[in-house]
Amino acid sequence: xxxxxxxIATTTLGSNSxxxxxxSISGNYTDLVLVASPTTLANGxxxxxxxxxxxxxxxxxxxxTGNGTTATSHRRNTQSNIIVDYxxxxxxxxxxxxxxxxxxxxxxxxxxxxxxxxxxxxxxxxNVALYRSTSAITTITLAGATFTTGSTFTLYGIKAA
Amino acid sequence: MNILGIIASSKLGDxxxxxxxxxxxxxxxxxxxxxxxxxPATYTHLQLRCIGRSSRNQNxxxxxxxxxxxxxxxYSYHALTGDGSSALAQGDSSVSYQTLIYFxxxxxxxxxxxxxxxxxxxxxxxxxxxxxxxxDGYDSNGAGYSSLGSGSWRNTNAITSITITEYNSNAFVQxxxxxxxxxxxx
Numbered sequence: 073x074x075x076x077x078x079x080i081a082t083t084t085l086g087s088n089s090x091x092x093x094x095x096s097i098s099g100n101y102t103d104l105v106l107v108a109s110p111t112t113l114a115n116g117x118x119x120x121x122x123x124x125x126x127x128x129x130x131x132x133x134x135x136x137t138g139n140g141t142t143a144t145s146h147r148r149n150t151q152s153n154i155i156v157d158y159x160x161x162x163x164x165x166x167x168x169x170x171x172x173x174x175x176x177x178x179x180x181x182x183x184x185x186x187x188x189x190x191x192x193x194x195x196x197x198x199n200v201a202l203y204r205s206t207s208a209i210t211t212i213t214l215a216g217a218t219f220t221t222g223s224t225f226t227l228y229g230i231k232a233a
Numbered sequence: 234m235n236i237l238g239i240i241a242s243s244k245l246g247d248x249x250x251x252x253x254x255x256x257x258x259x260x261x262x263x264x265x266x267x268x269x270x271x272x273p274a275t276y277t278h279l280q281l282r283c284i285g286r287s288s289r290n291q292n293x294x295x296x297x298x299x300x301x302x303x304x305x306x307x308y309s310y311h312a313l314t315g316d317g318s319s320a321l322a323q324g325d326s327s328v329s330y331q332t333l334i335y336f337x338x339x340x341x342x343x344x345x346x347x348x349x350x351x352x353x354x355x356x357x358x359x360x361x362x363x364x365x366x367x368x369d370g371y372d373s374n375g376a377g378y379s380s381l382g383s384g385s386w387r388n389t390n391a392i393t394s395i396t397i398t399e400y401n402s403n404a405f406v407q408x409x410x411x412x413x414x415x416x417x418x419x
Contacts, residue, residue, distance in 0.1 A: 076414070077251035102256075102412060103282055132374035136315030136381070143322075145315025149374050173368075175348045176284050181408055185284070185348045187368050198315075200370035200379040206344060230282070232412035233253035 076233075080104075082226040088113060091215035094227045099178035099208055101229030106172040106212065108225045112162040113218035116194070119162065120153035120216035121172070121201075123184070123209045127152045133201040139194065153216070154203075156188050159195035162217060168192040177209040184209060252276070256412040263288055263404035269413045270394040274357035276415030279392070281351040285409040287399055289338040292376065295400035297330030298351070298384070300363070300392045304329050312367075312382030331384035333400065334369040336409075337377075346408065347371030356392040363392060 078101070083092055097104070110119070122131070131151040135158035137144050146158045162168050173187040184203040190196070203209075214225065254276075257267040272279070287294020299308065308331040311324035336347040349369035356363060363386040370379040386392075395413070399405055 075250050076253045132372050134315060134317045134372045134377040134379045136320060136379040143313060143320035145317055145320045147317030173350055175282060176410060182344045182346050185346055185371055187348055187350060198368055198379055198381045200372050200377060202372040202374055204374060232256040
């Protein structure tokens with residue numbers, strides 16, 4: 073069987089940055105997996121995800137969160153981006169872990185559904201987001217926070233038989 | 234690539250390799266169930282990555298999983314699910330399927346599909362029962378579910394086939410897609 077979990081690109085920040093983008097993503101894979109381990113300039117910063125530079129109100133998300141005390145669920149509708157956490161957030165020193173599963177990203181028939189798991193100092197979350205577009209995803213942008221030096225972001229492609 | 238950070242090699246593949254075993258894409262007629270058969274025992278874990286929507290004339294449809302054509306009540310599952318307003322713990326024992334994956338039903342907006350990532354751990358081990366974990370859900374801009382779950386199959390046989398069925402005897406609609414992968418260890 074051919075190996076099929078392929079790193080597409082990795083960004084390790086050499087200086088602070090307010091956004092990280094993966095561009096010109098080919099349609100050669102079935103799913104994308106983005107693994108992010110950022111730190112931020114201030115404690116408690118949340119960040120966003122957008123696709124194809126689309127900042128119109130085409131995003132929504134359902135959140136499942138545990139903050140150490142209670143499990144709760146929340147929703148954000150008709151947003152101009154995906155706020156990737158509800159309670160979770162990034163800190164100045166504690167590297168957090170985010171895994172984004174972006175399945176069937178290059179199909180041009182269906183809207184795109186994204187699974188987001190995050191583990192931060194504030195909460196553990198398992199979230200699902202919708203991008204209401206049938207366009208193939210060719211660009212992913214993370215923004216809304218100041219990511220600091222040493223933050224890592226790796227995009228993988230998975231190709232089904 | 235090596236996804237576990239372990240470097241080793243064998244005749245069949247490298248440790249940590251993630252390999253595509255088979256894929257089923259549902260066609261225009263829909264399908265009430267799909268199966269992966271003759272799954273080799275050459276991997277350590279399996280991962281099922283699915284995208285789906287149900288023809289059920291309700292808000293939600295569900296996909297359930299069974300193994301080796303076992304339709305006995307040898308399965309159980311637990312899940313923590315968020316519906317956008319509250320978190321709900323649910324589960325069942327002695328049922329004929331291992332887990333529920335939330336897919337949107339026909340009453341949800343068109344072109345909206347749910348997704349799931351299912352890890353079936355140590356699937357070929359003949360000394361213990363089989364456990365899976367799953368992340369799944371969908372959002373339809375005003376409704377939806379996010380869920381994480383686990384399931385058990387009380388059987389020590391190696392898993393050689395997997396059947397995914399629309400729980401309410403409806404169908405998975407066109408563009409639903411199920412892909413099975415194998416993960417090697419050292």
